Amino acid sequence: MSQKPLIVIVGPTAVGKTGLSVELALKINGEIISADSMQIYKYMDIGTAKATPKERKGVKHYLLDEITPDEEFSVARYKELADRYIDEIISKGKLPIMVGGTGLYVNAVTDNIKFSETICDWDYRNQLQILAETNGNEYLHKMLEEVDPVTAQRLHTNDTRRIIRALEVYKYTGIPISRHQEESRKEPSPYKLAMIGLTMDREWLYQRINERVEIMIEQGLVNEVQKLLDMGYNKEMTSMKGLGYKEIIDYLNGETTFEQAIDILKRDTRRYAKRQLTWFRRDKRIHWIHIHKEDSKKELIEKCLKYIAEIGIM
Template sequence: MAAKQEDKPPLLALVGPTATGKSDLALVVAQQIKAEIICADSAQIYRRLDIGTAKPTAREQGLAPHHLFDLVDPDCSFSAASYQKAATAAIDAIQQRGRLPILVGGTGLYFQTVTDAYAFGSEGKDQNVRDHLYREAEEKGLQTLYRQLTENDPAAAVKIHPNDRRRIIRALEFITMEGRPISEQVIQTKKNDQPYNLIVFGLSMPRPELYRRIEKRVDQMLQRGFLEEVKALLKAGYAPGCPGLNILGYRQLTAYLSGEMGWEETVEEIKKQTRRLAKRQMTWFRRDPRIIWLEIKDKEELSAPAEIICRQVKEKLAVQANNII
Protein backbone atom coordinates (compact mmCIF):
# COMPACT_ATOMS: atom_id res chain seq x y z
CA MET A 1 0.00 0.00 0.00
CA ALA A 2 1.33 3.44 -0.94
CA ALA A 3 2.18 5.75 1.94
CA LYS A 4 -0.23 8.55 2.70
CA GLN A 5 0.98 11.97 1.60
CA GLU A 6 1.15 13.26 5.17
CA ASP A 7 3.31 10.29 6.20
CA LYS A 8 6.02 11.07 3.63
CA PRO A 9 9.10 13.17 4.50
CA PRO A 10 8.35 16.92 4.32
CA LEU A 11 9.88 19.11 1.61
CA LEU A 12 9.40 22.82 0.92
CA ALA A 13 10.28 24.34 -2.47
CA LEU A 14 10.54 27.90 -3.79
CA VAL A 15 10.55 28.18 -7.58
CA GLY A 16 9.87 30.72 -10.30
CA PRO A 17 11.62 32.88 -12.89
CA THR A 18 14.97 34.54 -12.39
CA ALA A 19 15.17 37.88 -10.53
CA THR A 20 12.02 37.34 -8.43
CA GLY A 21 13.97 37.09 -5.16
CA LYS A 22 13.78 33.35 -4.47
CA SER A 23 17.15 33.19 -2.70
CA ASP A 24 16.41 36.22 -0.51
CA LEU A 25 13.00 34.89 0.50
CA ALA A 26 14.37 31.40 1.18
CA LEU A 27 16.94 32.90 3.52
CA VAL A 28 14.27 34.78 5.47
CA VAL A 29 12.14 31.62 5.75
CA ALA A 30 15.10 29.44 6.72
CA GLN A 31 15.94 31.76 9.60
CA GLN A 32 12.36 31.66 10.90
CA ILE A 33 12.11 27.87 10.95
CA LYS A 34 14.63 25.06 11.34
CA ALA A 35 15.40 24.83 7.65
CA GLU A 36 18.33 24.34 5.27
CA ILE A 37 18.54 25.54 1.67
CA ILE A 38 19.30 23.29 -1.32
CA CYS A 39 20.30 24.78 -4.67
CA ALA A 40 18.02 23.96 -7.62
CA ASP A 41 19.81 26.24 -10.08
CA SER A 42 21.88 24.70 -12.87
CA ALA A 43 24.25 27.70 -12.92
CA GLN A 44 24.85 28.11 -9.19
CA ILE A 45 26.20 24.57 -8.85
CA TYR A 46 29.42 25.75 -10.52
CA ARG A 47 32.43 26.89 -8.52
CA ARG A 48 33.91 30.31 -9.35
CA LEU A 49 30.68 31.42 -11.05
CA ASP A 50 29.43 33.80 -8.39
CA ILE A 51 28.54 37.27 -9.65
CA GLY A 52 26.96 36.23 -12.94
CA THR A 53 24.78 33.55 -11.33
CA ALA A 54 23.57 35.76 -8.45
CA LYS A 55 24.83 33.07 -6.09
CA PRO A 56 24.20 33.74 -2.38
CA THR A 57 27.26 35.42 -0.89
CA ALA A 58 29.47 33.83 1.76
CA ARG A 59 27.82 36.08 4.35
CA GLU A 60 24.34 35.01 3.26
CA GLN A 61 25.31 31.35 3.22
CA GLY A 62 26.56 31.79 6.77
CA LEU A 63 23.11 32.84 7.98
CA ALA A 64 21.56 29.43 7.17
CA PRO A 65 23.01 26.13 5.91
CA HIS A 66 23.26 26.00 2.09
CA HIS A 67 23.81 22.86 0.02
CA LEU A 68 24.81 21.99 -3.58
CA PHE A 69 26.27 25.41 -4.32
CA ASP A 70 29.85 25.32 -5.69
CA LEU A 71 29.44 21.64 -6.43
CA VAL A 72 31.49 21.18 -9.62
CA ASP A 73 34.24 22.97 -11.56
CA PRO A 74 33.35 25.10 -14.61
CA ASP A 75 34.74 22.54 -17.06
CA CYS A 76 32.60 19.69 -15.72
CA SER A 77 29.24 18.57 -17.08
CA PHE A 78 26.53 17.85 -14.54
CA SER A 79 23.48 15.90 -15.66
CA ALA A 80 19.96 16.04 -14.28
CA ALA A 81 20.46 12.47 -13.06
CA SER A 82 23.57 13.55 -11.13
CA TYR A 83 21.65 16.45 -9.64
CA GLN A 84 18.82 14.17 -8.55
CA LYS A 85 21.26 11.90 -6.74
CA ALA A 86 23.01 14.78 -4.97
CA ALA A 87 19.79 16.58 -4.04
CA THR A 88 18.11 13.45 -2.73
CA ALA A 89 21.11 12.72 -0.52
CA ALA A 90 21.09 16.30 0.80
CA ILE A 91 17.35 16.15 1.51
CA ASP A 92 17.69 12.86 3.39
CA ALA A 93 20.57 14.19 5.51
CA ILE A 94 18.69 17.38 6.40
CA GLN A 95 15.57 15.45 7.36
CA GLN A 96 17.61 13.10 9.53
CA ARG A 97 18.84 16.15 11.43
CA GLY A 98 15.21 17.04 12.18
CA ARG A 99 15.25 20.08 9.90
CA LEU A 100 13.19 21.08 6.88
CA PRO A 101 14.87 21.07 3.44
CA ILE A 102 14.02 24.00 1.14
CA LEU A 103 14.61 23.39 -2.56
CA VAL A 104 15.30 26.79 -4.15
CA GLY A 105 15.85 27.70 -7.79
CA GLY A 106 14.53 28.27 -11.26
CA THR A 107 15.73 25.14 -13.06
CA GLY A 108 12.46 23.32 -13.66
CA LEU A 109 14.05 20.03 -14.64
CA TYR A 110 16.08 19.92 -11.43
CA PHE A 111 12.93 20.57 -9.41
CA GLN A 112 10.94 17.86 -11.14
CA THR A 113 13.64 15.19 -11.04
CA VAL A 114 13.43 15.42 -7.26
CA THR A 115 9.75 16.03 -6.59
CA ASP A 116 8.47 13.61 -9.23
CA ALA A 117 11.10 10.91 -8.62
CA TYR A 118 12.24 10.73 -12.23
CA ALA A 119 13.68 7.35 -13.17
CA PHE A 120 16.65 7.80 -15.50
CA GLY A 121 17.89 5.21 -17.94
CA SER A 122 21.52 4.73 -18.87
CA GLU A 123 23.41 8.01 -19.28
CA GLY A 124 25.43 6.56 -22.15
CA LYS A 125 28.78 7.90 -20.94
CA ASP A 126 32.31 6.68 -21.49
CA GLN A 127 35.44 8.78 -20.97
CA ASN A 128 37.44 6.96 -23.64
CA VAL A 129 34.74 7.55 -26.26
CA ARG A 130 34.49 11.19 -25.23
CA ASP A 131 38.26 11.70 -25.44
CA HIS A 132 38.29 10.12 -28.90
CA LEU A 133 35.54 12.48 -30.09
CA TYR A 134 37.38 15.51 -28.75
CA ARG A 135 40.53 14.43 -30.59
CA GLU A 136 38.49 13.90 -33.75
CA ALA A 137 37.07 17.40 -33.41
CA GLU A 138 40.59 18.81 -33.17
CA GLU A 139 41.89 16.81 -36.13
CA LYS A 140 38.92 16.95 -38.51
CA GLY A 141 37.05 20.00 -37.29
CA LEU A 142 33.85 20.34 -35.29
CA GLN A 143 31.78 20.65 -38.46
CA THR A 144 32.69 17.06 -39.35
CA LEU A 145 31.24 15.86 -36.06
CA TYR A 146 28.18 18.03 -36.53
CA ARG A 147 27.55 16.42 -39.92
CA GLN A 148 27.81 13.00 -38.26
CA LEU A 149 25.23 14.08 -35.71
CA THR A 150 22.94 15.42 -38.44
CA GLU A 151 23.10 12.08 -40.24
CA ASN A 152 22.55 9.94 -37.14
CA ASP A 153 20.20 12.10 -35.08
CA PRO A 154 18.69 14.99 -37.06
CA ALA A 155 16.17 15.69 -34.29
CA ALA A 156 19.00 16.43 -31.86
CA ALA A 157 21.08 18.30 -34.43
CA VAL A 158 18.42 20.93 -35.08
CA LYS A 159 18.41 21.78 -31.36
CA ILE A 160 22.21 22.06 -31.05
CA HIS A 161 24.24 24.97 -32.40
CA PRO A 162 26.93 23.85 -34.90
CA ASN A 163 29.59 25.47 -32.67
CA ASP A 164 28.42 23.88 -29.41
CA ARG A 165 31.29 21.42 -29.05
CA ARG A 166 30.22 20.01 -25.70
CA ARG A 167 26.65 19.13 -26.72
CA ILE A 168 27.65 17.76 -30.13
CA ILE A 169 30.21 15.46 -28.56
CA ARG A 170 27.79 14.46 -25.79
CA ALA A 171 25.16 13.48 -28.37
CA LEU A 172 27.65 11.43 -30.42
CA GLU A 173 28.98 9.80 -27.25
CA PHE A 174 25.45 8.71 -26.35
CA ILE A 175 24.85 7.32 -29.85
CA THR A 176 28.11 5.37 -29.67
CA MET A 177 27.38 3.91 -26.24
CA GLU A 178 23.63 3.28 -26.55
CA GLY A 179 23.23 2.53 -30.25
CA ARG A 180 20.28 4.92 -30.51
CA PRO A 181 19.76 8.68 -30.90
CA ILE A 182 19.98 10.82 -27.81
CA SER A 183 16.73 12.48 -28.92
CA GLU A 184 14.98 9.18 -28.18
CA GLN A 185 16.17 9.15 -24.60
CA VAL A 186 12.96 9.51 -22.65
CA ILE A 187 12.85 10.44 -19.00
CA GLN A 188 10.14 8.40 -17.37
CA THR A 189 8.48 9.39 -14.13
CA LYS A 190 7.10 7.18 -11.43
CA LYS A 191 3.50 8.28 -11.75
CA ASN A 192 1.57 8.83 -8.52
CA ASP A 193 4.62 7.99 -6.46
CA GLN A 194 5.83 11.36 -5.26
CA PRO A 195 8.44 10.69 -2.58
CA TYR A 196 7.80 13.74 -0.38
CA ASN A 197 5.04 15.53 1.44
CA LEU A 198 5.63 18.55 -0.75
CA ILE A 199 4.56 22.15 -0.45
CA VAL A 200 5.81 24.39 -3.24
CA PHE A 201 5.52 28.14 -3.72
CA GLY A 202 6.14 29.98 -6.96
CA LEU A 203 7.20 33.63 -7.02
CA SER A 204 5.84 35.87 -9.75
CA MET A 205 5.41 39.53 -10.60
CA PRO A 206 3.97 41.59 -13.46
CA ARG A 207 6.11 41.14 -16.56
CA PRO A 208 7.07 44.84 -16.94
CA GLU A 209 8.35 44.90 -13.35
CA LEU A 210 10.20 41.61 -13.80
CA TYR A 211 11.90 42.85 -16.95
CA ARG A 212 12.86 46.09 -15.20
CA ARG A 213 14.46 44.08 -12.41
CA ILE A 214 16.31 41.90 -14.87
CA GLU A 215 17.84 44.91 -16.59
CA LYS A 216 18.78 46.48 -13.27
CA ARG A 217 20.32 43.24 -12.02
CA VAL A 218 22.45 42.78 -15.15
CA ASP A 219 23.76 46.34 -14.73
CA GLN A 220 24.54 45.65 -11.07
CA MET A 221 26.36 42.41 -11.91
CA LEU A 222 28.57 44.26 -14.38
CA GLN A 223 29.26 46.98 -11.83
CA ARG A 224 30.25 44.34 -9.27
CA GLY A 225 32.83 42.76 -11.56
CA PHE A 226 31.05 40.22 -13.78
CA LEU A 227 33.44 40.89 -16.67
CA GLU A 228 36.45 40.51 -14.37
CA GLU A 229 35.02 37.20 -13.15
CA VAL A 230 34.91 35.92 -16.74
CA LYS A 231 38.44 37.17 -17.40
CA ALA A 232 39.65 35.30 -14.30
CA LEU A 233 38.03 32.07 -15.51
CA LEU A 234 39.71 32.35 -18.90
CA LYS A 235 43.04 33.20 -17.28
CA ALA A 236 42.68 30.11 -15.07
CA GLY A 237 42.60 27.99 -18.22
CA TYR A 238 38.90 27.33 -18.65
CA ALA A 239 38.12 27.16 -22.35
CA PRO A 240 35.39 29.19 -24.05
CA GLY A 241 32.47 26.83 -24.58
CA CYS A 242 33.12 24.72 -21.47
CA PRO A 243 29.94 24.11 -19.44
CA GLY A 244 30.49 27.00 -17.04
CA LEU A 245 31.40 29.54 -19.70
CA ASN A 246 28.46 28.43 -21.84
CA ILE A 247 26.00 29.71 -19.22
CA LEU A 248 23.92 32.80 -19.96
CA GLY A 249 25.96 35.94 -19.42
CA TYR A 250 29.28 34.12 -19.32
CA ARG A 251 28.81 33.05 -22.93
CA GLN A 252 28.14 36.61 -24.12
CA LEU A 253 31.02 38.13 -22.14
CA THR A 254 33.39 35.49 -23.50
CA ALA A 255 32.29 36.45 -27.00
CA TYR A 256 32.91 40.11 -26.15
CA LEU A 257 36.42 39.38 -24.92
CA SER A 258 37.20 37.49 -28.12
CA GLY A 259 36.11 40.47 -30.20
CA GLU A 260 32.93 38.88 -31.58
CA MET A 261 30.62 41.52 -30.08
CA GLY A 262 30.78 45.16 -29.04
CA TRP A 263 30.14 46.19 -25.44
CA GLU A 264 26.67 47.71 -25.84
CA GLU A 265 25.59 44.77 -28.00
CA THR A 266 26.89 42.35 -25.38
CA VAL A 267 25.04 44.00 -22.50
CA GLU A 268 21.80 44.17 -24.45
CA GLU A 269 22.15 40.53 -25.52
CA ILE A 270 22.56 39.41 -21.90
CA LYS A 271 19.45 41.34 -20.91
CA LYS A 272 17.44 40.04 -23.85
CA GLN A 273 18.40 36.41 -23.25
CA THR A 274 17.69 36.76 -19.52
CA ARG A 275 14.20 38.06 -20.32
CA ARG A 276 13.68 35.06 -22.58
CA LEU A 277 14.91 32.74 -19.84
CA ALA A 278 12.43 34.23 -17.37
CA LYS A 279 9.60 33.73 -19.86
CA ARG A 280 10.56 30.08 -20.40
CA GLN A 281 10.81 29.48 -16.67
CA MET A 282 7.37 30.93 -16.05
CA THR A 283 5.90 28.82 -18.84
CA TRP A 284 7.47 25.68 -17.33
CA PHE A 285 6.29 26.27 -13.77
CA ARG A 286 2.81 27.47 -14.72
CA ARG A 287 2.09 23.94 -15.94
CA ASP A 288 2.52 22.52 -12.43
CA PRO A 289 -0.81 22.56 -10.54
CA ARG A 290 0.92 21.91 -7.20
CA ILE A 291 2.47 25.37 -7.08
CA ILE A 292 0.98 28.03 -4.80
CA TRP A 293 1.72 31.36 -6.47
CA LEU A 294 2.80 34.46 -4.56
CA GLU A 295 3.09 37.81 -6.32
CA ILE A 296 6.15 39.67 -5.11
CA LYS A 297 5.59 43.42 -5.17
CA ASP A 298 8.61 44.67 -3.27
CA LYS A 299 11.81 42.63 -3.18
CA GLU A 300 12.97 44.52 -0.11
CA GLU A 301 9.85 43.65 1.87
CA LEU A 302 9.84 39.89 2.33
CA SER A 303 8.23 39.55 5.75
CA ALA A 304 4.69 39.21 4.35
CA PRO A 305 5.40 36.36 1.87
CA ALA A 306 7.66 34.70 4.44
CA GLU A 307 4.81 34.76 6.95
CA ILE A 308 2.44 33.19 4.40
CA ILE A 309 4.92 30.43 3.65
CA CYS A 310 5.65 29.63 7.30
CA ARG A 311 1.94 29.56 8.15
CA GLN A 312 1.08 27.24 5.26
CA VAL A 313 4.04 25.00 6.01
CA LYS A 314 2.70 24.51 9.51
CA GLU A 315 -0.84 23.87 8.28
CA LYS A 316 -0.07 21.61 5.32
CA LEU A 317 2.81 19.66 6.80
CA ALA A 318 0.70 19.16 9.93
CA VAL A 319 2.37 17.30 12.80
CA GLN A 320 5.71 17.14 10.99
CA ALA A 321 5.93 20.91 11.06
CA ASN A 322 5.37 21.15 14.79
CA ASN A 323 8.95 20.05 15.30
CA ILE A 324 10.43 22.76 13.10
CA ILE A 325 8.23 25.86 13.38
Protein backbone atom coordinates in the same frame (compact mmCIF):
# COMPACT_ATOMS: atom_id res chain seq x y z
CA MET B 1 7.28 4.30 4.18
CA SER B 2 6.09 7.81 5.12
CA GLN B 3 6.95 10.65 2.80
CA LYS B 4 9.76 13.02 3.72
CA PRO B 5 9.01 16.76 3.86
CA LEU B 6 10.40 18.95 1.07
CA ILE B 7 9.68 22.62 0.46
CA VAL B 8 10.41 23.85 -3.06
CA ILE B 9 10.67 27.49 -4.15
CA VAL B 10 10.84 28.16 -7.88
CA GLY B 11 10.33 31.03 -10.31
CA PRO B 12 12.14 33.11 -12.91
CA THR B 13 15.55 34.64 -12.41
CA ALA B 14 15.61 37.92 -10.43
CA VAL B 15 12.18 37.34 -8.87
CA GLY B 16 13.63 37.19 -5.35
CA LYS B 17 13.86 33.47 -4.60
CA THR B 18 17.19 33.63 -2.76
CA GLY B 19 16.35 36.38 -0.29
CA LEU B 20 12.94 34.95 0.51
CA SER B 21 14.24 31.41 0.98
CA VAL B 22 16.88 32.54 3.48
CA GLU B 23 14.28 34.39 5.57
CA LEU B 24 11.96 31.37 5.37
CA ALA B 25 14.76 29.02 6.45
CA LEU B 26 15.44 31.20 9.49
CA LYS B 27 11.75 31.04 10.43
CA ILE B 28 11.28 27.28 10.12
CA ASN B 29 14.74 25.94 11.03
CA GLY B 30 15.50 25.00 7.45
CA GLU B 31 18.53 24.49 5.24
CA ILE B 32 18.72 25.26 1.53
CA ILE B 33 19.53 23.07 -1.45
CA SER B 34 20.29 25.05 -4.60
CA ALA B 35 18.50 23.98 -7.79
CA ASP B 36 20.58 26.15 -10.11
CA SER B 37 22.65 24.58 -12.88
CA MET B 38 25.22 27.40 -12.80
CA GLN B 39 25.68 27.89 -9.07
CA ILE B 40 27.19 24.41 -8.75
CA TYR B 41 30.42 25.82 -10.22
CA LYS B 42 33.26 27.18 -8.12
CA TYR B 43 34.77 30.60 -8.98
CA MET B 44 31.55 31.64 -10.77
CA ASP B 45 29.86 33.89 -8.24
CA ILE B 46 28.88 37.23 -9.75
CA GLY B 47 27.49 35.98 -13.07
CA THR B 48 25.42 33.28 -11.34
CA ALA B 49 24.02 35.71 -8.72
CA LYS B 50 25.23 33.32 -6.03
CA ALA B 51 24.26 34.39 -2.50
CA THR B 52 27.26 35.74 -0.60
CA PRO B 53 28.07 34.33 2.87
CA LYS B 54 26.58 37.53 4.33
CA GLU B 55 23.36 37.10 2.34
CA ARG B 56 23.05 33.49 3.53
CA LYS B 57 22.75 34.78 7.13
CA GLY B 58 24.22 31.63 8.61
CA VAL B 59 21.79 29.30 6.81
CA LYS B 60 23.62 26.28 5.41
CA HIS B 61 23.42 25.96 1.62
CA TYR B 62 24.06 22.79 -0.39
CA LEU B 63 25.02 22.31 -4.04
CA LEU B 64 26.83 25.61 -4.32
CA ASP B 65 30.49 25.47 -5.42
CA GLU B 66 30.21 21.71 -5.91
CA ILE B 67 32.54 21.32 -8.91
CA THR B 68 35.12 23.23 -10.94
CA PRO B 69 34.07 24.80 -14.29
CA ASP B 70 35.81 22.09 -16.34
CA GLU B 71 34.01 19.17 -14.68
CA GLU B 72 31.04 17.34 -16.20
CA PHE B 73 27.84 17.39 -14.17
CA SER B 74 24.63 15.56 -15.05
CA VAL B 75 21.02 15.81 -13.92
CA ALA B 76 21.40 12.27 -12.58
CA ARG B 77 24.32 13.41 -10.42
CA TYR B 78 22.28 16.37 -9.21
CA LYS B 79 19.40 14.12 -8.16
CA GLU B 80 21.76 11.75 -6.37
CA LEU B 81 23.36 14.55 -4.37
CA ALA B 82 20.09 16.41 -3.70
CA ASP B 83 18.42 13.25 -2.36
CA ARG B 84 21.43 12.65 -0.11
CA TYR B 85 21.47 16.19 1.23
CA ILE B 86 17.72 16.14 1.88
CA ASP B 87 18.21 13.06 4.08
CA GLU B 88 21.12 14.78 5.82
CA ILE B 89 19.05 17.88 6.59
CA ILE B 90 16.10 15.85 7.90
CA SER B 91 18.43 13.74 10.07
CA LYS B 92 19.42 16.96 11.85
CA GLY B 93 15.80 17.75 12.64
CA LYS B 94 15.67 20.55 10.07
CA LEU B 95 13.46 21.16 7.04
CA PRO B 96 14.95 20.96 3.51
CA ILE B 97 14.14 23.84 1.15
CA MET B 98 15.02 23.38 -2.52
CA VAL B 99 15.42 26.74 -4.25
CA GLY B 100 16.20 27.58 -7.86
CA GLY B 101 15.14 28.15 -11.41
CA THR B 102 16.54 25.10 -13.21
CA GLY B 103 13.34 23.19 -13.91
CA LEU B 104 15.07 19.99 -14.95
CA TYR B 105 16.88 19.79 -11.61
CA VAL B 106 13.70 20.45 -9.67
CA ASN B 107 11.70 17.87 -11.61
CA ALA B 108 14.43 15.25 -11.32
CA VAL B 109 13.85 15.28 -7.55
CA THR B 110 10.15 16.08 -7.24
CA ASP B 111 9.07 13.65 -9.99
CA ASN B 112 11.40 10.91 -8.77
CA ILE B 113 12.84 10.56 -12.28
CA LYS B 114 15.14 7.58 -12.76
CA PHE B 115 18.26 8.06 -14.85
CA SER B 116 20.17 5.19 -16.38
CA GLU B 117 23.87 5.81 -15.91
CA THR B 118 24.64 2.55 -17.74
CA ILE B 119 24.02 4.18 -21.13
CA CYS B 120 27.24 5.91 -22.01
CA ASP B 121 28.79 5.99 -25.47
CA TRP B 122 31.50 8.66 -25.73
CA ASP B 123 32.17 7.88 -29.40
CA TYR B 124 28.53 8.54 -30.29
CA ARG B 125 28.51 11.70 -28.19
CA ASN B 126 31.61 12.95 -30.01
CA GLN B 127 30.00 12.18 -33.40
CA LEU B 128 26.97 14.24 -32.45
CA GLN B 129 29.16 17.06 -31.17
CA ILE B 130 31.01 17.15 -34.50
CA LEU B 131 27.66 17.20 -36.34
CA ALA B 132 26.61 20.22 -34.27
CA GLU B 133 29.89 22.03 -34.90
CA THR B 134 29.75 21.25 -38.64
CA ASN B 135 26.06 21.83 -39.35
CA GLY B 136 24.98 24.05 -36.46
CA ASN B 137 23.07 23.33 -33.26
CA GLU B 138 19.76 23.55 -35.13
CA TYR B 139 20.71 20.41 -37.10
CA LEU B 140 21.06 18.40 -33.90
CA HIS B 141 17.87 19.86 -32.49
CA LYS B 142 15.97 18.75 -35.61
CA MET B 143 17.38 15.23 -35.23
CA LEU B 144 15.90 15.13 -31.74
CA GLU B 145 12.62 16.61 -32.96
CA GLU B 146 12.19 13.63 -35.29
CA VAL B 147 12.53 10.99 -32.56
CA ASP B 148 11.41 12.86 -29.43
CA PRO B 149 9.36 16.01 -30.18
CA VAL B 150 8.36 16.36 -26.51
CA THR B 151 11.96 16.70 -25.33
CA ALA B 152 12.90 18.83 -28.35
CA GLN B 153 10.15 21.30 -27.46
CA ARG B 154 11.43 21.85 -23.92
CA LEU B 155 15.16 22.00 -24.77
CA HIS B 156 16.70 25.16 -26.18
CA THR B 157 18.41 24.76 -29.55
CA ASN B 158 21.78 25.60 -27.98
CA ASP B 159 21.46 23.09 -25.13
CA THR B 160 23.59 20.61 -27.07
CA ARG B 161 24.68 18.63 -24.01
CA ARG B 162 21.12 17.62 -23.10
CA ILE B 163 20.13 17.15 -26.76
CA ILE B 164 23.05 14.75 -27.20
CA ARG B 165 22.06 12.88 -24.04
CA ALA B 166 18.47 12.52 -25.28
CA LEU B 167 19.65 11.21 -28.66
CA GLU B 168 22.00 8.78 -26.93
CA VAL B 169 19.20 7.37 -24.75
CA TYR B 170 16.97 6.97 -27.80
CA LYS B 171 19.71 5.22 -29.78
CA TYR B 172 20.27 2.58 -27.12
CA THR B 173 16.72 2.03 -25.87
CA GLY B 174 14.57 2.90 -28.88
CA ILE B 175 12.42 4.88 -26.44
CA PRO B 176 12.43 8.69 -26.13
CA ILE B 177 13.91 10.05 -22.91
CA SER B 178 10.59 11.85 -22.34
CA ARG B 179 8.87 8.44 -22.14
CA HIS B 180 11.45 7.18 -19.64
CA GLN B 181 10.74 10.26 -17.52
CA GLU B 182 6.99 9.82 -17.84
CA GLU B 183 7.24 6.23 -16.58
CA SER B 184 9.37 7.35 -13.64
CA ARG B 185 6.71 9.88 -12.61
CA LYS B 186 4.14 7.11 -12.19
CA GLU B 187 5.96 5.93 -9.08
CA PRO B 188 4.97 7.69 -5.86
CA SER B 189 7.29 10.48 -4.79
CA PRO B 190 9.31 9.86 -1.63
CA TYR B 191 8.58 13.47 -0.69
CA LYS B 192 5.63 15.34 0.76
CA LEU B 193 5.90 18.47 -1.35
CA ALA B 194 5.06 22.08 -0.69
CA MET B 195 5.91 23.71 -4.01
CA ILE B 196 5.80 27.51 -4.15
CA GLY B 197 6.25 29.59 -7.29
CA LEU B 198 7.14 33.27 -7.17
CA THR B 199 6.03 35.59 -9.93
CA MET B 200 5.42 39.30 -10.59
CA ASP B 201 4.29 41.61 -13.38
CA ARG B 202 6.50 41.11 -16.43
CA GLU B 203 7.49 44.78 -16.75
CA TRP B 204 8.75 44.85 -13.17
CA LEU B 205 10.55 41.53 -13.56
CA TYR B 206 12.31 42.75 -16.71
CA GLN B 207 13.29 45.95 -14.94
CA ARG B 208 14.77 43.90 -12.08
CA ILE B 209 16.68 41.74 -14.59
CA ASN B 210 18.17 44.81 -16.28
CA GLU B 211 19.13 46.27 -12.92
CA ARG B 212 20.69 42.98 -11.82
CA VAL B 213 22.90 42.92 -14.91
CA GLU B 214 24.06 46.47 -14.16
CA ILE B 215 24.86 45.44 -10.57
CA MET B 216 26.84 42.42 -11.82
CA ILE B 217 28.95 44.73 -13.98
CA GLU B 218 29.54 47.05 -11.01
CA GLN B 219 30.52 44.08 -8.85
CA GLY B 220 33.19 43.03 -11.35
CA LEU B 221 31.67 40.50 -13.74
CA VAL B 222 34.18 41.33 -16.47
CA ASN B 223 37.09 40.68 -14.07
CA GLU B 224 35.49 37.43 -12.92
CA VAL B 225 35.24 36.17 -16.51
CA GLN B 226 38.79 37.28 -17.33
CA LYS B 227 40.09 35.48 -14.25
CA LEU B 228 38.32 32.28 -15.34
CA LEU B 229 39.93 32.55 -18.79
CA ASP B 230 43.31 33.15 -17.16
CA MET B 231 42.77 29.96 -15.12
CA GLY B 232 42.48 28.00 -18.36
CA TYR B 233 38.71 27.68 -18.66
CA ASN B 234 37.39 28.39 -22.15
CA LYS B 235 34.33 29.24 -24.19
CA GLU B 236 33.71 25.64 -25.25
CA MET B 237 33.04 24.41 -21.71
CA THR B 238 29.41 23.97 -20.66
CA SER B 239 29.97 26.21 -17.64
CA MET B 240 31.31 29.08 -19.74
CA LYS B 241 28.31 28.97 -22.08
CA GLY B 242 26.08 30.17 -19.27
CA LEU B 243 24.37 33.55 -19.22
CA GLY B 244 26.75 36.28 -18.16
CA TYR B 245 29.84 34.38 -19.25
CA LYS B 246 29.50 33.76 -22.97
CA GLU B 247 28.47 37.39 -23.57
CA ILE B 248 31.46 38.80 -21.68
CA ILE B 249 33.82 36.33 -23.38
CA ASP B 250 32.63 37.63 -26.76
CA TYR B 251 33.40 41.17 -25.57
CA LEU B 252 36.85 40.21 -24.26
CA ASN B 253 37.57 38.44 -27.57
CA GLY B 254 36.66 41.60 -29.48
CA GLU B 255 33.60 40.01 -31.11
CA THR B 256 31.21 42.59 -29.62
CA THR B 257 31.51 45.99 -27.99
CA PHE B 258 31.01 46.33 -24.25
CA GLU B 259 27.61 47.97 -24.75
CA GLN B 260 26.52 45.23 -27.16
CA ALA B 261 27.55 42.52 -24.70
CA ILE B 262 25.50 44.11 -21.91
CA ASP B 263 22.45 44.57 -24.15
CA ILE B 264 22.65 40.94 -25.33
CA LEU B 265 23.01 39.71 -21.74
CA LYS B 266 19.95 41.68 -20.63
CA ARG B 267 17.92 40.48 -23.62
CA ASP B 268 18.90 36.82 -23.25
CA THR B 269 18.26 36.87 -19.50
CA ARG B 270 14.76 38.24 -20.11
CA ARG B 271 14.16 35.46 -22.64
CA TYR B 272 15.46 32.90 -20.16
CA ALA B 273 13.06 34.17 -17.49
CA LYS B 274 10.19 33.76 -19.94
CA ARG B 275 11.20 30.15 -20.64
CA GLN B 276 11.46 29.44 -16.91
CA LEU B 277 7.91 30.67 -16.34
CA THR B 278 6.63 28.57 -19.24
CA TRP B 279 8.32 25.49 -17.76
CA PHE B 280 7.05 25.93 -14.22
CA ARG B 281 3.51 26.91 -15.19
CA ARG B 282 3.04 23.40 -16.58
CA ASP B 283 3.43 21.97 -13.07
CA LYS B 284 0.00 22.02 -11.45
CA ARG B 285 1.45 21.20 -8.01
CA ILE B 286 2.96 24.67 -7.73
CA HIS B 287 1.17 27.22 -5.54
CA TRP B 288 1.85 30.61 -7.10
CA ILE B 289 2.45 33.77 -5.09
CA HIS B 290 2.27 36.97 -7.11
CA ILE B 291 4.64 39.56 -5.68
CA HIS B 292 3.52 43.20 -5.75
CA LYS B 293 5.81 46.19 -5.28
CA GLU B 294 4.06 47.14 -2.06
CA ASP B 295 4.44 43.65 -0.51
CA SER B 296 6.80 43.48 2.45
CA LYS B 297 9.12 40.53 2.97
CA LYS B 298 7.19 39.72 6.13
CA GLU B 299 3.91 39.45 4.19
CA LEU B 300 5.50 37.14 1.60
CA ILE B 301 6.95 34.90 4.31
CA GLU B 302 3.54 34.69 5.99
CA LYS B 303 1.95 33.63 2.69
CA CYS B 304 4.57 30.90 2.31
CA LEU B 305 4.14 29.72 5.90
CA LYS B 306 0.37 29.57 5.49
CA TYR B 307 0.63 27.37 2.41
CA ILE B 308 3.29 25.10 3.95
CA ALA B 309 1.04 24.62 6.99
CA GLU B 310 -1.92 23.78 4.73
CA ILE B 311 0.14 21.03 3.08
CA GLY B 312 0.85 19.66 6.56
CA ILE B 313 4.61 19.94 6.57
CA MET B 314 4.69 22.17 9.66
